[in-house]
Amino acid sequence: MLAKPSIKRSANTGIADEPSELRMTRQRREVYRVLLAQRDHPTAYDVFMRVKDGLPHISLATVYNCLEALVEHDLVRQVNFDREPSRYCPNLEEHGHFHDRDTGVIHDVKFKPGIKLADVLDLPHGAVIQDVEINLRGQLSLA
Amino acid sequence: MLAKPSIKRSANTGIADEPSELRMTRQRREVYRVLLAQRDHPTAYDVFMRVKDGLPHISLATVYNCLEALVEHDLVRQVNFDREPSRYCPNLEEHGHFHDRDTGVIHDVKFKPGIKLADVLDLPHGAVIQDVEINLRGQLSLA
DNA sequence: CCGATAGCAAGAACTATTCTAAATTCACGC
DNA sequence: GCGTGAATTTAGAATAGTTCTTGCTATCGG
Numbered sequence: 001m002l003a004k005p006s007i008k009r010s011a012n013t014g015i016a017d018e019p020s021e022l023r024m025t026r027q028r029r030e031v032y033r034v035l036l037a038q039r040d041h042p043t044a045y046d047v048f049m050r051v052k053d054g055l056p057h058i059s060l061a062t063v064y065n066c067l068e069a070l071v072e073h074d075l076v077r078q079v080n081f082d083r084e085p086s087r088y089c090p091n092l093e094e095h096g097h098f099h100d101r102d103t104g105v106i107h108d109v110k111f112k113p114g115i116k117l118a119d120v121l122d123l124p125h126g127a128v129i130q131d132v133e134i135n136l137r138g139q140l141s142l143a
Numbered sequence: 144m145l146a147k148p149s150i151k152r153s154a155n156t157g158i159a160d161e162p163s164e165l166r167m168t169r170q171r172r173e174v175y176r177v178l179l180a181q182r183d184h185p186t187a188y189d190v191f192m193r194v195k196d197g198l199p200h201i202s203l204a205t206v207y208n209c210l211e212a213l214v215e216h217d218l219v220r221q222v223n224f225d226r227e228p229s230r231y232c233p234n235l236e237e238h239g240h241f242h243d244r245d246t247g248v249i250h251d252v253k254f255k256p257g258i259k260l261a262d263v264l265d266l267p268h269g270a271v272i273q274d275v276e277i278n279l280r281g282q283l284s285l286a
Numbered sequence: 287c288c289g290a291t292a293g294c295a296a297g298a299a300c301t302a303t304t305c306t307a308a309a310t311t312c313a314c315g316c
Numbered sequence: 317g318c319g320t321g322a323a324t325t326t327a328g329a330a331t332a333g334t335t336c337t338t339g340c341t342a343t344c345g346g
Contacts, residue, residue, distance in 0.1 A: 023343085025293065044333080059295045064334065069293095080225055083303075085333060098267055110265045117279075120258045124241055124250050124283060131280035134264075138272040166312085168324065187302080202326045207303065212324095226334080228302060 022073040030054050031066040032090070035076055041087040041097070041106040079106070081135055096134030109136065165216040173197050174209040175233070178219055184230040184240070184249040222249070224278055239277030252279065 022028070034050045035042070042050070048063045067088055070076040079087040081099055087106065089097075094117075096109040111117075117132055165171070177193045178185070185193070191206045210231055213219040222230040224242050230249065232240075237260075239252040254260075260275055 023292070025342085027294075057295080059297095061296075061335080062294055065293075068335095078225070080223065082221070082223055083226065083229065083333090086226065096264060098270060098272075101273070107267050109267070112263055112265055115263045120255055120263050121239060121277075121279075122253045122255055123279075124252070126284045127241060127279075127281055128284050129241075129279050129281040130244070133276070133278040135276040135278075136260075136264075136266075136270075136272050137274040138270055140267060141269045141271050166323075168311085170325070200326085202328095204304085204327075205325055208325075211304095226302090 022069060022075070025066075027051075027055060027058055027062050028066045028069060030058070031063060032070055032075060035070075035088055035090045039090060041079055041089050043085040043087055045085070047088065079135075080133075081106075081137070094132065096136060098136045098138065100140055101137060102139050109134070165212060165218070168209075170194075170198060170201055170205050171209045171212060173201075174206060175213055175218060178213075178231055178233045182233060184222055184232055186228040186230055188228065190231065222278075223276070224249075224280070237275065239279060241279045241281065243283055244280060245282050252277070 030051050031047060033054075034047055038050070044064055044067055045060070047067065048058070048060050051058055051063060067076065067078075071078050071088075074092070075090070077089045077092070079089050079097055081087075081097075089108070091108055094111065098107045098109050099105075100107065118129070123129070173194050174190060176197075177190055181193070187206055187210055188203070190210065191201070191203050194201055194206060210219065210221075214221050214231075217235070218233070220232045220235065222232050222240055224230075224240070232251070234251055237254065241250045241252045242248075243250065260272070266272070
């Protein structure tokens, strides 16, 4: 997602389509805290296990709900490699992901300074990009 | 996948790790033909429906097997948007995909001439890229 | 405090995909 | 042409990550 963070904002104005604010419940706060605390791109299940330390009664479904809410409100990005379980990333800067086949670790990959995606891609005429996903797979040669 | 096409090649030399050639069965040929005939990034199920015209008794599992074999041998690329059903693309040039939210159509997106991914990304030191996936979502403004 | 709305929990349901086991096909040497 | 072993196909069962349903609970505005 391109950054458009929104946490608690002004009260609803009554205008129909206004995106609603995210209510920060105990569960959502804990899920978000867990994501910030250890930025290793955990799966929903990983998050579930970590959140249980603070909220032993939380259910996996709630973790999914919370992650969805956080993603929807652009506090967190969902990262998908092929059809593996989704992973979650609190880094909101535009960046890609490098999956190391040897270790399984996913590294954030930034653009070189000054580079914009639209500068390097031949986009369809009139294309308005709402979402960018760049996923790399490979290995870290030790040489 | 980075291009490394291999269809029928020379007979096996006896060397252990040589990647084996792809045996072109009726089913695989038909699946491949269908992908080349209509390059609209069909799902496995779409392919299944199309292949049935020529091979009415083919099973969905076989279509999955064939697609996997074709992907494995770099004749076809698998395209994943989030966790939606995988789509299949016979375009082997390095390119990305733009998913139009309004129509659902997926467009191929080429790099501007002369641009290499490594030129624009800050890769981890020593990273060897085996596979690149660039997925965009947005709309085609009619203006 | 009251009613309405949003969120939570537990488990069932869903669905794209993979696996299993048995039957078929194929390449190849004879 | 024909047997043989390996690869492939098939149909259906199984899997797994995720989403849905239902009833309960918390929260908010008034």
